[in-house]
Amino acid sequence: MSLGIYPEFDPNLRGTKFDALGEVLGANLEVLDKIARSAKLTPCTAFADNRPIPDDFDGDPDELAEVLGEWTEWFDPAVGQAAMQALADHIKASPKAAKRLDGSAGVVEELEEMARVLGVATTQRVRFRLQMS
Numbered sequence: 001m002s003l004g005i006y007p008e009f010d011p012n013l014r015g016t017k018f019d020a021l022g023e024v025l026g027a028n029l030e031v032l033d034k035i036a037r038s039a040k041l042t043p044c045t046a047f048a049d050n051r052p053i054p055d056d057f058d059g060d061p062d063e064l065a066e067v068l069g070e071w072t073e074w075f076d077p078a079v080g081q082a083a084m085q086a087l088a089d090h091i092k093a094s095p096k097a098a099k100r101l102d103g104s105a106g107v108v109e110e111l112e113e114m115a116r117v118l119g120v121a122t123t124q125r126v127r128f129r130l131q132m133s
Helices: 023-038 061-068 077-093 095-099 104-124
Strands: 005-010 127-132
Touching: 005 023, 005 104, 023 077, 023 104, 077 095, 077 104, 077 127, 095 104, 104 127
Parallel strands: none
Antiparallel strands: 005 127
């Protein structure tokens, strides 16, 4: 199983769900962030836990959660929706960007699914953040 990226909502989103595994996004996350930055777009990781990991930490993710404490940051889904759609649109319009990705069609599909569900979250006034598993 690969790393999957998915949205988490507060409070829970009603009436729909993120209909993707997020594995294509996870496999391409580093490249996606580079593409976004070079295009002056918001990277996906802007909506994830970006707290610095202590230099001397060498444990597993569960131990890191104990060291860092609870992550309490949430984001505006309208901002996330715009960022995900802009990145998907850029990849569709730029063969150079698409070529850098492993499975660009799947990346676009998952970005657009993320944008769709964040649009629903906007109408419900539900905050979000990206999680990885």
